[in-house]
Amino acid sequence: MSVRRARAEEAARLGALHSDIFATSAWGESFWSQTIDHADHIVAVFCDADDVPVGLGATRHIGEEAEILTFGVAESHRRHGGGRALLHYLVAETEKAGVCRIFLEVAEENHAALKLYTGAAFHEVGRRHGYYSDGRHARILQRRTDLAAVRH
Structure with a gap:
């Protein structure tokens, strides 16, 4: 098991994987093709x-802030530390890009994801009521990187 940057030739696989993880996903091969090599994104x-990719995460960064756009691991590979390793990798890579704060949204009833994020020093900074298309609410979480302590 390993974590690494996604490769351009994996765009179709990532589109299928994203659909498997998120039943309502519209992020297909085209999204991943455009995002993998974009300078302001980390996939x-x-x-x-x-x-073979069984989990994925994508960030977009602007200046000192980043957002985790999507993050997930295939159900068959959950609860073995892959999500934690993937999240750690994304945080480290965004910090290398000069990011001081990372944000994300997570469904408030997704207790496993909330546990993962809070265990990685994310904390709630807000809520978005009716954020998801099915009316579910989202929690907005933030994490300051180690770079934030140096800069501020």
Whole structure:
């Protein structure tokens, strides 16, 4: 198992994986093709023993802030530390890009994700009522990177 940057030739696989993780996903091959090599994005994958992506995460950064656009691990590979490793990788890579604060939204009833994020020093800074298309609410979480302490 490993975590690494996604490769351009994996765009179709990431589109299918994203659809498997998020049933309502509209982020297909075109999105991933445009995002993987974009200078303001980081796309990382958690891979199985055969180096096949089974988890993914994407960030967009502007200046000192970043947003985790999407993050997930295939159900068959959850609860084995892959999500934690993937999140750690994304935080480290965004920090290398000069980011001091990372934001994300997560469904408030997604207790496993909330536990993962709070365990990685994210904390709630707001809520978005009716954020998801099915009316569910989202929590907005933030994490300051180690770079934030140096700069501020």
